[in-house]
Amino acid sequence: MSDFKALLAETADRVTVAMDALLPRATGPESQLISAMRYAALGPGKRLRPFLAIECGRLVGADERGLLRVATAIECIHAYSLIHDDLPCMDDDDMRRGRPTVHKEYDEVTAVLAGDALQTFAFEILADEETTGSPKRRCELIRRLAEASGARGMVGGQMIDMRADRIESDINIITRLQRMKTGALIAYSAESGAILAGAGPDVRRALEGFAHDIGLAFQIRDDLLDAEGKAEETGKAVGKDGDQGKATFVTILGLEGARDRARRLAAQAKDHLEPFGECATLLHQVADYVLERRS
Amino acid sequence: MSDFKALLAETADRVTVAMDALLPRATGPESQLISAMRYAALGPGKRLRPFLAIECGRLVGADERGLLRVATAIECIHAYSLIHDDLPCMDDDDMRRGRPTVHKEYDEVTAVLAGDALQTFAFEILADEETTGSPKRRCELIRRLAEASGARGMVGGQMIDMRADRIESDINIITRLQRMKTGALIAYSAESGAILAGAGPDVRRALEGFAHDIGLAFQIRDDLLDAEGKAEETGKAVGKDGDQGKATFVTILGLEGARDRARRLAAQAKDHLEPFGECATLLHQVADYVLERRS
Numbered sequence: 001m002s003d004f005k006a007l008l009a010e011t012a013d014r015v016t017v018a019m020d021a022l023l024p025r026a027t028g029p030e031s032q033l034i035s036a037m038r039y040a041a042l043g044p045g046k047r048l049r050p051f052l053a054i055e056c057g058r059l060v061g062a063d064e065r066g067l068l069r070v071a072t073a074i075e076c077i078h079a080y081s082l083i084h085d086d087l088p089c090m091d092d093d094d095m096r097r098g099r100p101t102v103h104k105e106y107d108e109v110t111a112v113l114a115g116d117a118l119q120t121f122a123f124e125i126l127a128d129e130e131t132t133g134s135p136k137r138r139c140e141l142i143r144r145l146a147e148a149s150g151a152r153g154m155v156g157g158q159m160i161d162m163r164a165d166r167i168e169s170d171i172n173i174i175t176r177l178q179r180m181k182t183g184a185l186i187a188y189s190a191e192s193g194a195i196l197a198g199a200g201p202d203v204r205r206a207l208e209g210f211a212h213d214i215g216l217a218f219q220i221r222d223d224l225l226d227a228e229g230k231a232e233e234t235g236k237a238v239g240k241d242g243d244q245g246k247a248t249f250v251t252i253l254g255l256e257g258a259r260d261r262a263r264r265l266a267a268q269a270k271d272h273l274e275p276f277g278e279c280a281t282l283l284h285q286v287a288d289y290v291l292e293r294r295s
Numbered sequence: 296m297s298d299f300k301a302l303l304a305e306t307a308d309r310v311t312v313a314m315d316a317l318l319p320r321a322t323g324p325e326s327q328l329i330s331a332m333r334y335a336a337l338g339p340g341k342r343l344r345p346f347l348a349i350e351c352g353r354l355v356g357a358d359e360r361g362l363l364r365v366a367t368a369i370e371c372i373h374a375y376s377l378i379h380d381d382l383p384c385m386d387d388d389d390m391r392r393g394r395p396t397v398h399k400e401y402d403e404v405t406a407v408l409a410g411d412a413l414q415t416f417a418f419e420i421l422a423d424e425e426t427t428g429s430p431k432r433r434c435e436l437i438r439r440l441a442e443a444s445g446a447r448g449m450v451g452g453q454m455i456d457m458r459a460d461r462i463e464s465d466i467n468i469i470t471r472l473q474r475m476k477t478g479a480l481i482a483y484s485a486e487s488g489a490i491l492a493g494a495g496p497d498v499r500r501a502l503e504g505f506a507h508d509i510g511l512a513f514q515i516r517d518d519l520l521d522a523e524g525k526a527e528e529t530g531k532a533v534g535k536d537g538d539q540g541k542a543t544f545v546t547i548l549g550l551e552g553a554r555d556r557a558r559r560l561a562a563q564a565k566d567h568l569e570p571f572g573e574c575a576t577l578l579h580q581v582a583d584y585v586l587e588r589r590s
Contacts, residue, residue, distance in 0.1 A: 089404050090407070117445050119414055120446070124438060127435075134430075136430040138430070139430045151415070155328065173324060
């Protein structure tokens with residue numbers, strides 16, 4: 001597991017370097033916008049989604065340079081969603097990963113616009129021929145990213161989450177919410193490398209299935225960390241969801257039930273990898289990591 | 296001019312019908328998000344950008360069905376930018392085109408998310424093979440739209456605008472601001488039809504040059520309407536920019552100077568159309584309309 005964590009950290013560094021090179025420089029009268037985009041996208045983070053994109057892509061022989069661009073685009077979408085989720089009208093969070101959130105470090109106007117521009121930038125990266133010489137694959141990368149992150153994916157999930165206190169929540173609603181809010185982009189991360197490599201539908205489905213399951217396990221682990229964690233370890237306010245009376249996997253399934261559900265999802269995730277045999281050892285470790293992570 | 300206005304209105308209707316068909320239905324627990332997207336994108340509006348896309352595309356023989364999709368994608372970007380511009384932390388507008396703004400009709404959370412999802416949806420529309428069978432052209436449509444609407448285009452312009460009271464504004468800054476904030480998407484609208492048709496760089500440059508000039512003239516006319524207009528005619532609060540001490544073309548050039556600048560830009564816009572001869576009569580009328588419009 002320590003080797004795995006080292007590889008995760010090393011990949012995170014590579015993605016940050018690539019992101020730094022791709023993002024525009026903070027010049028001109030709009031420099032504050034670009035500075036905020038850079039603050040958000042280059043800040044600390046596990047970069048789990050980029051890691052998934054890169055490792056799943058390697059598994060199917062995708063081009064390394066293209067993979068790094070795809071991973072960067074995914075991280076732009078993730079960073080934009082965090083900026084907007086933290087806004088005063090949303091979760092109203094002042095801190096994120098131990099640093100002031102974008103609307104605290106800058107202001108609310110800049111936070112809204114930096115999120116907007118990071119979303120745009122993700123599509124700009126993917127549309128560029130540097131990502132892959134095949135325009136058909138570029139279009140498929142864009143189309144699927146839009147599906148995963150739009151109204152029927154990530155943004156739709158955030159909408160449900162923000163209204164969760166007004167909806168009679170059961171395990172089905174919570175599962176749907178999380179599959180949309182975090183699961184769709186995680187699943188896309190795994191699928192994207194296969195799209196880049198031009199892999200067939202069976203391979204794409206296997207990787208997507210794997211990522212869907214670990215995505216949900218990841219969220220359950222989040223809820224568990226929130227319920228049992230310590231503020232020092234996660235770097236954000238703990239017990240928030242419970243305090244606000246929001247339904248989570250833990251409030252619905254209980255601590256043991258949630259742990260059990262996460263374990264079963266991780267096992268199921270590994271089953272999806274069977275066709276890849278020994279080659280998928282690293283992805284098995286991803287499933288273990290998701291289950292065991294402390295932050 | 297009345298024929299032209301009728302054609303503009305007719306095209307607006309066609310775009311609205313196409314938008315209605317393309318947008319997802321407001322179902323599921325995320326229905327409020329989709330309802331707000333539809334409220335914003337299907338509301339009243341001149342649809343000048345879609346009109347430009349369609350008419351410039353026709354001029355170079357682009358496919359009609361594809362054009363309508365491109366026009367719809369552009370309107371999604373425009374609608375998203377209006378939702379976010381109206382937010383309390385931005386221009387804090389309660390009314391838009393005679394109706395409550397999205398954060399007034401729904402709430403702030405829904406407004407941020409509906410804007411986010413409309414942006415995503417624009418790229419989803421363009422990436423789909425229904426737009427054109429050529430993935431290369433789809434990628435070019437996406438890449439250029441991202442450039443026009445991102446940090447170095449529309450969103451960057453909005454950033455400058457929001458900080459305009461803190462910047463020493465002169466005619467160069469204001470021109471740059473408007474070229475980014477409104478000009479870039481208007482120029483893209485004109486260029487997009489040519490991309491869809493696979494037109495050469497000369498044709499694309501001519502149409503883009505035309506649109507850049509009328510885009511700026513459009514903004515000057517906006518400032519003039521704001522300075523001299525009546526609330527009943529424009530349907531939004533008048534004299535706002537002046538009240539807030541913001542620099543506009545009118546505060547910098549004066550009423551007569553601004554009128555003169557708009558006239559010269561419209562003439563210059565027409566010059567760009569010379570290679571098209573008689574075929575561009577309708578686009579000449581667009582330039583006249585921009586100069587004379589009352590709302």
